[in-house]
């Protein structure tokens with residue numbers, strides 16, 4: 347018996363059922379969700395687009411009580427990374443944020459922006475700011491004073507995020523849910539140490555002392 | 563203390579939770595073919611950080627950081643930049659589809675010959691005295707941005723033999739919250755250099771199209787400039803309602 351390839355059997359009486367898609371209903375049931383734009387490295391030339399004359403000042407120059415946070419960024423060889431950008435974001439000394447997204451209302455601490463951007467061209471970054479106050483942790487307690495940090499560089503396809511805590515805040519640090527959630531031997535990578543005019547905080551991208559980085 | 567923020571922990575603080583794109587659609591921090599990631603990308607798995615006040619707030623950076631000339635990169639030092647003039651435009655949205663108005667967008671790029679105005683870039687292609695490669699714009703009330711520039715050239719880099727970066731413009735955006743911070747690169751459609759570029763190919767295949775602009779005849783300007791449209795999507799919030807038990811405090 348010969349098969350005639352043109353003799354196609356009739357379609358079933360019932361509509362086809364989708365294997366992986368779905369039939370149109372005319373009703374919009376799913377949530378609207380757009381795919382986010384993928385990140386990319388800042389590359390070696392970030393100084394062109396991201397240099398601000400007042401970048402390092404989270405608090406206006408000369409603000410009383412201001413501190414300098416300085417540090418270096420190290421790669422896996424222990425070499426200083428000279429083409430990184432470090433950004434900081436933090437609460438003011440009263441624990442408020444200069445942001446309308448703070449549900450308690452934007453803080454208005456005079457001269458305080460809370461955000462700084464610094465490059466490591468000289469070998470280290472430096473940020474002028476005020477020491478942050480404590481912020482509610484949402485679990486009935488207060489977080490220890492901390493600064494959220496983003497590090498960008500050639501060789502990092504996305505920013506890496508860490509937090510600065512302060513070594514001289516032992517009591518608050520002992521109550522902080524984020525710090526206490528970390529293995530004890532890794533907490534110290536987040537502790538800035540006091541200096542003459544502020545604190546020092548070095549970032550280790552890799553190695554035995556690799557800084558704790560966070561997925562946000 | 564002179565601030566006006568209440569210091570007592572407010573009861574029932576409800577904070578947005580920013581959705582994190584699944585790993586299969588996110589650029590990894592490290593990608594072996596991009597050699598510089600080898601000594602720089604952290605090797606340990608990052609620790610999950612629940613979103614609290616510090617993560618759901620962010621700086622307000624707007625018009626005061628932008629000069630009127632920052633939106634047109636084609637005229638610098640009293641002269642016209644060399645190259646194909648292009649209009650680059652689009653909207654900044656979050657993944658809920660909401661416009662992000664008043665957002666600072668910072669861009670930088672190579673000139674038409676593929677050279678950056680930077681001391682580290684010294685490959686033999688000419689600098690253009692009328693092009694510095696820096697642009698800044700603030701999105702309008704609908705989240706729209708646009709700037710006029712010239713099409714950047716491809717440029718070689720030492721990653722592998724005959725390595726050339728596809729033409730691209732670097733973008734930096736803030737959004738409303740620390741979680742929304744984004745630094746990325748915009749590409750042009752159908753670039754023949756995509757295939758050998760590890761920075762482009764580090765993007766998971768399903769998400770690559772989101773980094774590529776679209777040619778727009780609609781916005782192309784007669785006798786003046788080609789137009790490319792590129793929408794930028796920042797992380798949005800988890801809109802699904804969740805149970806609020808007794809105190810409902812999720813800050």
Ligand SMILES: [Fe+3]
Nearest residue numbers: 389727730732
């Ligand atoms: Fe580039």
